[in-house]
Amino acid sequence: MARPYWSGHIQISLVSFGVKLFVATEAKGEIRFHQISRSTGERVRHQKVLASALEEAPGEAAAPVEKDEIVKGYEYSKDQYVIIEPSEIANLRVPSKHTVEIQQFVSLDELPPEYLEKPYFVVPENDIQGEAFAVVRAALAKSKKAGLGKIAFSGREHIMAITAAPGDAAGMMAYTMRYQEELRKPAEYFSDIKKVAIDQESLALAESLIKKRTAKFDPAKFTDGYETALKELVEAKIKHLPIPQDEVVEPKRGQVINLMDALRKSVQGAGAAPATGKKKPPVSVKEVPAAKSTKGIALVKSVAKAARRKSA
Numbered sequence: 001m002a003r004p005y006w007s008g009h010i011q012i013s014l015v016s017f018g019v020k021l022f023v024a025t026e027a028k029g030e031i032r033f034h035q036i037s038r039s040t041g042e043r044v045r046h047q048k049v050l051a052s053a054l055e056e057a058p059g060e061a062a063a064p065v066e067k068d069e070i071v072k073g074y075e076y077s078k079d080q081y082v083i084i085e086p087s088e089i090a091n092l093r094v095p096s097k098h099t100v101e102i103q104q105f106v107s108l109d110e111l112p113p114e115y116l117e118k119p120y121f122v123v124p125e126n127d128i129q130g131e132a133f134a135v136v137r138a139a140l141a142k143s144k145k146a147g148l149g150k151i152a153f154s155g156r157e158h159i160m161a162i163t164a165a166p167g168d169a170a171g172m173m174a175y176t177m178r179y180q181e182e183l184r185k186p187a188e189y190f191s192d193i194k195k196v197a198i199d200q201e202s203l204a205l206a207e208s209l210i211k212k213r214t215a216k217f218d219p220a221k222f223t224d225g226y227e228t229a230l231k232e233l234v235e236a237k238i239k240h241l242p243i244p245q246d247e248v249v250e251p252k253r254g255q256v257i258n259l260m261d262a263l264r265k266s267v268q269g270a271g272a273a274p275a276t277g278k279k280k281p282p283v284s285v286k287e288v289p290a291a292k293s294t295k296g297i298a299l300v301k302s303v304a305k306a307a308r309r310k311s312a
Helices: 051-056 088-089 126-142 202-213 225-238 260-268 294-311
Strands: 008-013 015-023 073-078 080-084 099-101 104-107 117-124 145-153 156-162 172-177 243-246 285-288
Touching: 008 145, 015 126, 015 294, 051 145, 080 104, 080 126, 088 294, 117 156, 225 243
Parallel strands: 008 099
Antiparallel strands: 008 015, 015 117, 073 080, 099 145, 104 145, 117 172, 145 156, 156 172, 243 285
């Protein structure tokens, strides 16, 4: 098992038990880019240097500052800094560095999704903590509640919601949350939207379309199409094949889309919800000559034909 991201206690009134938090997500992208000089093809590396060295000799290479010489500094006036040592930050007096004190409980449907940030797995610290952990987890699951508290890590104190893990899982889930001031006011963006009279027949058709395309959520159906397209681009470059490019289809001028007709046709043609991500999206492809390989051109043409058949 990986090392825990945070270890400490969850405290609910007089009940306290040790837990470990593990990050529940990981980056799966396989394509990694480096910064390269276009003229030489060499990799570009960044170094931290003194600002004064650049000001005194902007055209010359400055000596890099060693990592152990770099500390944090707060600018309290123009070009005047107070130095903060790492040990001083580590010893900040913040109780939530060690204990998440649950301040209240809320229903799960009261947690607005726009406030949720990052998920974590929560497990008991050891077998001794297992009984209290299991009882609290069962109570959260039965009541469909989340406990709200605060936790300090990564240089700040976060709001945290703790819930029972879904299904038959024996663990808990924790979610860091945004503060209210971090969210922009929706009125600044929605206030200019003009009110529209809703046609009841259109509404009924839209509801029917939603119902027909409703399916149980299966996260395995969704894959990263952008990552797939990047892999195809990189492979085409390496093998000197023609490069497939997305072709944007411009709508015909003067074309008026009748909402009612569009809804009717959509409902008539709607089956089960599509398996999103399993197949490539129906995009048209332009062939951009990049090499003399006839085999590669045939390959890209076949991809283009398949894409056009799917979009038809």
